[in-house]
Amino acid sequence: MSSSKFEKEHEQYEEELVTLIDSDGRTLLCYIEQYLEYEGMTYLLLMPVDIPIVMMSWDEEEEEEDLVEAEMIEDGEEIEAIFADAKAVLAEQNLTLKHTAYTLTATGELPPIDEEQILTLNLEEEDSQLEPEELQFLASFYHAEQKYSIYTPLTPLLFFARYNLDNELELVSPDAEEFQPILEELLADEPE
Incomplete structure (x- = not known):
């Protein structure tokens, strides 16, 4: 007998892919990293199949390089x-580059990681206990005299989703208090 109130009995989710669809009809193909059953609902931790992409704009008006403002x-x-x-x-x-649901993605092979090309984002949220996020630089370009840079996160991008009562896959807010125990259970079982 399991000590957890969560069940993992569906082998159908192992090694399976699912597709997230946003409100604009764009899709995002994801691997199922973890799943569990709770109160008749299936909750999933998903990771995009393709490489997540982040674009930043830069305020080059700043005098000191350490204080340059960047905006996602x-x-x-x-x-x-x-x-x-x-x-x-x-x-x-x-x-x-592909305009996919919930995040931009790319297919292909990433260049080797160059420690000098890693951007560390320090999140300025009050009471935030989040670790700084590290991004690997891929390219820069200008559009309408604005500098943009393209990065990919070094930490895997994960989505928290569930099958609703209509058996449709939907994203679930990881911040909602009611889902915290489910998300913690999924993350506790995340392979290293």
Whole structure:
């Protein structure tokens, strides 16, 4: 008898792929990293099959290099405006940029990690206990006289999802208090 109130009895999820679909109909193919059954619902921890991509814009007006302001590009219209340029500079590195659901992704082989090309993001949220995020630099470009850089996270990007009562896959907020025990259970079983 298991000491956990969570069940893991569906072998159908092992080594399986699922597709997340956003409100715009874009898709994101993901590996199922972990899953569990809880109160008749299946919860999943998912990782994109392709390489997650992050784009940043830079404020080059700053005098001191250590104080340069960078902003992560999340606005859909801005992504659309710079997408062709970003796709072109990644193509020079044999990477194909894709506008997928919930995150941009790329296919191809990443260049070797160069410690001097790693950007560390320090999150400025109050009461944040999150570790700084490290990003591997891939390319830079200019669009409308604005500098942009393209990165990929060094830490795997994970999505928390579940099958709802209509058996449709939906994202679940990892911050919602009601889902914290489920997420903790999934992360506790995450392979090293």
